[in-house]
Amino acid sequence: MGKVIVGHISEFPERSGRVFRMGSLELALFKLSDGTVKAIENRCPHKHGKLSEGIVCDHHVYCPLHDWKIDLHDGIVQAPDQGCVNAYRVEVDGDGEVILFLEDGLEAKVS
Numbered sequence: 001m002g003k004v005i006v007g008h009i010s011e012f013p014e015r016s017g018r019v020f021r022m023g024s025l026e027l028a029l030f031k032l033s034d035g036t037v038k039a040i041e042n043r044c045p046h047k048h049g050k051l052s053e054g055i056v057c058d059h060h061v062y063c064p065l066h067d068w069k070i071d072l073h074d075g076i077v078q079a080p081d082q083g084c085v086n087a088y089r090v091e092v093d094g095d096g097e098v099i100l101f102l103e104d105g106l107e108a109k110v111s
């Protein structure tokens with residue numbers, strides 16, 4: 001599994017989406033009020049709304065197009081709607097660097 005530094009924690013506004021692109025992949029990253037950072041695909045499973053432009057409440061983001069509610073921990077759409085987006089592991093190291101962890105298959109896709 002590979003990892004990529006996507007910025008410093010000070011560059012991430014709280015509860016506001018930040019877009020990160022690698023190859024054909026586009027992610028939406030969110031710093032939550034507890035200081036953790038979450039990463040999901042920036043593409044709503046309904047009609048491809050940009051989740052980075054959604055409203056964040058606790059650990060959910062509401063799609064800006066039709067208000068589907070998506071859990072930022074696991075990418076799962078909340079009932080009554082259904083679906084999911086890929087969610088990626090993110091850690092903040094002791095220096096405040098935000099590190100995105102990639103799956104093996106994803107590394108090949110983005111290189």
Ligand code: FES
Pocket residue numbers: 044045046047048049063064065066067068
């Ligand atoms: S495109 Fe996201 S809820 Fe419709």
